[in-house]
Amino acid sequence: xxxxxxxxxxxxxxxxxxxxxxxxxxxxxxxxxxxxxxxxxxxxxxxxxxxxxxxxxxxxxxxxxxxxxxxxxxxxxxxxxxxxxxxxxxxxxxxxxxxxxxxxxxxxxxxxxxxxxxxxxxxxxxxxxxxxxxxxxxxxxxxxxxxxxxxxxxxxxxx
Numbered sequence: 001x002x003x004x005x006x007x008x009x010x011x012x013x014x015x016x017x018x019x020x021x022x023x024x025x026x027x028x029x030x031x032x033x034x035x036x037x038x039x040x041x042x043x044x045x046x047x048x049x050x051x052x053x054x055x056x057x058x059x060x061x062x063x064x065x066x067x068x069x070x071x072x073x074x075x076x077x078x079x080x081x082x083x084x085x086x087x088x089x090x091x092x093x094x095x096x097x098x099x100x101x102x103x104x105x106x107x108x109x110x111x112x113x114x115x116x117x118x119x120x121x122x123x124x125x126x127x128x129x130x131x132x133x134x135x136x137x138x139x140x141x142x143x144x145x146x147x148x149x150x151x152x153x154x155x156x157x158x159x
Contacts, residue, residue, distance in 0.1 A: 001052075001053050001054070002050055002051070002052050002053070002059075002092070002093060002096045003050065003051060003053055004048070004049060004050060004051075005035075005049040005050065005051045005060070007039045009051055009057055010032070010035050010036075010039075012056065012057035013031070013035060013051070013057060013060050014028055014031060014032055014035075016057055016058070016059070016060055016079060016081050017031050017060070017079060019081055019082055020079040020080075020081070020082065021082070022079060031077075034062075035049075045064075046064065046065050047062070047063070047064040047065075048062070048063050048064070048097070048100065049061070049062050050062075050093065050096065050097060050100075052080070052084075052089055052092070052093050054084070057081075058080060058081045058083075058084040058089065059078075059079065059080040059081065059084070059089055059090065059093045060077060060078070060079055061075065061077060061078045061093050061094065061096075061097050062075070062076045062077040062078075063075050063076065063097055063101070063109070064076060065106075066110070070107070071105065071106045071107030071108060072106075072107060072108045072110065073101055073106055073108065073109050073110070074109075074110050074111070074112075075094075075097065075109055075110070075111045078090060078093060078094060078097075080093070090125060091125075091128070091129055094129055095129070097109075098152065098154065101154060102154040102155060105155070106154060107153060107154060107155065108151060108152070108153050108154070109151070109152050109154070110134070110149055110150070110151055111126055111131060111149070111150045111151075111152075112147050112148065112149045112150075113126070113147075113148055113150070114141060114145055114146070114147070114148070115136065115145060115146030115147065115148050116144075116145050123148060123150075126150045127150075129152075130152055131150035131151060131152045132150065132151055132152070133148060133149070133150055134149050134150060134151035135148070135149040136148050136149070137149075
């Protein structure tokens with residue numbers, strides 16, 4: 001079942017991020033701070049956090065609108081627990097996020113990832129799910145590690 005996250009999901013989401021192997025320790029600390037801010041902020045946020053809950057958290061996705069644009073969003077995080085990968089769950093979670101955004105009339109979803117060879121499976125995932133490589137910023141993250149930006153448009157923007 002895909003649903004919006006709740007405060008009680010926080011420890012499971014941090015554990016999922018750690019288990020995924022995609023995050024350095026300082027990045028999981030930052031994730032914990034982001035979740036804390038999400039639940040404790042007095043400001044109204046448009047950010048959306050989803051989880052794939054199968055008698056426990058097995059996936060997470062986080063999207064937020066791009067500032068100063070109309071209908072452009074960023075997928076900042078999507079991860080599936082290693083014990084549940086290669087079962088189509090990531091694609092289903094991503095499709096759910098896309099559908100929610102499309103239903104709201106949003107236009108574009110952007111995703112950025114590393115250009116390292118070890119991230120080819122990530123880039124392949126986005127291509128398989130209908131994303132096009134839109135841009136590449138050479139040596140963005142560090143020497144030899146490009147930032148690759150993928151794009152998928154909804155509705156009228158899809159043309």
